[in-house]
Amino acid sequence: MKLALTIAGSDSGGGAGIQADLKTFSAHGVFGMSVITSITAQNTMGVLGIEDVSPDMVYLQMRAIFEDLYPDAVKIGMVSNEEIIKTIAKGLKEYGVEKVVLDPVMIAKSGDPLLKPEAMKALKEELLPLSLVVTPNLMEAKELTGMEIKNISDMKEAAKKILSLGAKVVLVKGGHLEGEAVDVFYDGVEFYEIKAERINTKNTHGTGCTFSSAIAANLALGYDLLEAVKRAKRYITGAIKNSLSIGHGVGPTNHFWNVEFKE
Numbered sequence: 001m002k003l004a005l006t007i008a009g010s011d012s013g014g015g016a017g018i019q020a021d022l023k024t025f026s027a028h029g030v031f032g033m034s035v036i037t038s039i040t041a042q043n044t045m046g047v048l049g050i051e052d053v054s055p056d057m058v059y060l061q062m063r064a065i066f067e068d069l070y071p072d073a074v075k076i077g078m079v080s081n082e083e084i085i086k087t088i089a090k091g092l093k094e095y096g097v098e099k100v101v102l103d104p105v106m107i108a109k110s111g112d113p114l115l116k117p118e119a120m121k122a123l124k125e126e127l128l129p130l131s132l133v134v135t136p137n138l139m140e141a142k143e144l145t146g147m148e149i150k151n152i153s154d155m156k157e158a159a160k161k162i163l164s165l166g167a168k169v170v171l172v173k174g175g176h177l178e179g180e181a182v183d184v185f186y187d188g189v190e191f192y193e194i195k196a197e198r199i200n201t202k203n204t205h206g207t208g209c210t211f212s213s214a215i216a217a218n219l220a221l222g223y224d225l226l227e228a229v230k231r232a233k234r235y236i237t238g239a240i241k242n243s244l245s246i247g248h249g250v251g252p253t254n255h256f257w258n259v260e261f262k263e
């Protein structure tokens with residue numbers, strides 16, 4: 001059995017965060033574990049409240065996992081504040097974790113902030129250099145680079161800048177552009193355009209979480225990074241195509257679309 005860990009926030013509504021990540025791991029046949037950084041009271045309509053877990057408790061959760069059930073890959077999502085970021089960086093270094101997928105979560109689909117503005121610097125300086133791949137959407141890539149991103153050529157330029165911040169590979173997600181859903185993968189040598197059809201749906205809650213945890217699941221299964229990203233792209237496309245019209249707002253991705261015992 002392969003093991004994967006998500007270090008992220010809890011979404012009480014089950015569509016994003018820790019909940020989306022664990023569902024994704026299970027759908028890949030990978031044993032999922034979690035370090036919860038923050039608890040959000042959230043549903044398909046928005047975020048009602050956020051309570052961060054103490055840095056000490058974040059560290060203890062990491063210890064509990066790394067001293068017993070060492071993960072084959074790690075995904076990092078919502079990290080909320082500077083102290084939590086520094087604690088995670090310390091833990092990753094201490095335990096020598098290499099297969100790290102960093103989703104630099106900044107705001108929810110509903111527009112609610114999930115990263116404190118003053119924590120941006122720590123995310124850039126402490127976590128980015130420790131990650132194997134970082135997966136910003138267009139808005140996050142703009143925050144990381146200061147540049148406006150309107151097309152694929154801008155995405156490539158942003159990927160170069162983000163690589164220079166210390167990430168080994170950058171995957172800029174084009175989910176928020178128009179036309180085909182194209183993500184740009186840049187490893188410092190070559191650009192790859194990872195493409196899929198665009199699905200016309202409002203139900204995209206948890207797409208970023210699902211995608212980054214699918215990459216981590218495929219890394220845990222032993223695929224190399226480019227292959228893991230291509231496989232994750234197929235998974236997220238199916239999960240959006242079959243996304244769920246539940247709740248009154250932005251519905252979540254569907255993790256059971258390729259599983260036999262679905263309803």
Ligand SMILES: Nc1ncnc2c1ncn2[C@@H]1O[C@H](COP(=O)(O)OP(=O)(O)OP(=O)(O)O)[C@@H](O)[C@H]1O
Nearest residue numbers: 109137173174175176181198199206207208209211
């Ligand atoms: N409507 C869509 N049809 C097809 N693919 C999509 C669609 N929307 C997003 N994607 C794909 O889903 C993946 C996640 O990208 P997206 O840009 O939505 O992440 P995100 O904005 O970080 O998500 P979140 O708001 O959950 O953090 C990418 O591969 C992107 O291309």
Ligand SMILES: Cc1ncc(CO)c(N)n1
Nearest residue numbers: 009010011016017078108
């Ligand atoms: C807890 C959590 N993490 C990430 C996202 C990003 O969509 C969200 N909405 N909630």
